[in-house]
């Protein structure tokens with residue numbers, strides 16, 4: 001297994017290009033199943049999760065061709081000949097559940113393995129299933145698989161989500177595009193990835209209103225056609241690299257970044273003493289003089305502070321002047337980076353969903369282990385600011401969500417390399 005070696009110290013200066021969003025691409029790709037005509041995605045990120053979704057769609061009979069070094073994905077679902085999403089692929093990636101709504105809407109039947117829990121939490125899919133039932137789907141759980149049928153086709157209905165779920169909103173939004181009649185989704189997720197999905201579906205001929213708000217209305221149509229769509233900028237990769245100059249000092253411009261993707265996050269950076277300026281190319285981030293200030297953070301659905309930036313923000317706050325309190329409200333087990341940061345000299349107390357971080361002058365390099373995707377990159381950020389060398393193992397987590405991390409960070413002056421097979 002590969003690891004990443006980071007030698008800390010030194011300011012970062014220059015530009016980092018931000019890729020298309022993993023989490024948008026992972027829902028745009030299953031949208032191809034809604035139409036027999038081709039769907040082409042541009043600005044796709046080059047990540048192992050995208051390869052896994054490619055493998056899943058191909059196992060169902062879709063054609064997926066990767067062009068321009070993976071930045072363009074040309075897909076065609078003309079010949080869907082298998083309606084079973086197998087456990088062996090689904091277990092690798094939870095977003096696999098997003099093929100359920102589209103297959104059911106298009107062909108009236110689908111069998112999809114239950115994804116199971118993961119390191120950051122139990123992550124059930126009950127809300128996906130209840131939402132599809134509200135559209136008339138008949139579901140049975142058997143042998144670890146969801147067996148779904150809609151013999152006469154799906155019918156529009158009202159979906160009242162008891163809590164905000166990004167994935168469940170995406171699944172039912174896609175399904176509703178081909179349902180007969182009108183669907184109203186209440187307490188819908190408002191993430192930019194939902195708006196991007198709705199934009200793409202509209203290009204395919206869907207009738208959708210209200211995306212980006214808590215109530216989405218979908219008027220079902222008989223068929224969807226082909227389209228070409230650019231994947232929205234990855235706001236989590238953006239926020240992650242904004243933290244690099246924040247932690248190390250210097251000034252870095254994040255190409256393609258926009259303030260409206262990271263509003264709540266920027267408010268916290270501002271309170272910590274980090275300046276963020278919108279330029280014609282993206283966002284320029286610089287650390288003002290001196291030590292950063294402690295800030296409190298509560299994770300929430302968009303437009304709140306994203307859970308996917310909590311680990312990276314914790315790495316920043318480890319060297320703040322004072323004590324910060326981080327509350328994780330989305331996932332029940334998302335502080336696994338804390339013990340690893342403590343190995344680097346951080347002072348962190350975790351009690352349930354709350355972590356109290358007391359800033360220290362300087363972190364110290366250490367061997368650490370990545371436990372999940374965002375934890376892995378938080379350890380790299382901490383290593384960039386630490387004295388000495390940090391070796392981050394289990395970097396396959398990192399490959400799920402960050403393309404060319406070594407190239408992007410060394411391009412702004414970081415001392416970072418990938419070590420093969422350790």
Ligand SMILES: CC(=O)N[C@H]1[C@@H](OP(=O)(O)OP(=O)(O)OC[C@H]2O[C@@H](n3ccc(=O)[nH]c3=O)[C@H](O)[C@@H]2O)O[C@H](CO)[C@@H](O)[C@@H]1O
Nearest residue numbers: 023095123124125126127128164165166167168308330331
């Ligand atoms: C591929 C993708 O887009 N992943 C993102 C997506 O995950 P994902 O779509 O899985 O996250 P959700 O928004 O669904 O999860 C939010 C909360 O709802 C709970 N829940 C969810 C569904 C359900 O049927 N029942 C249920 O109880 C979850 O356990 C969690 O506690 O949004 C999360 C929250 O912003 C992000 O951290 C993930 O990076």
Ligand SMILES: C=C(OP(=O)(O)O)C(=O)O
Nearest residue numbers: 023094095308373374401
């Ligand atoms: C939790 C994440 O992804 P996933 O939902 O694919 O596990 C993430 O991107 O941080």
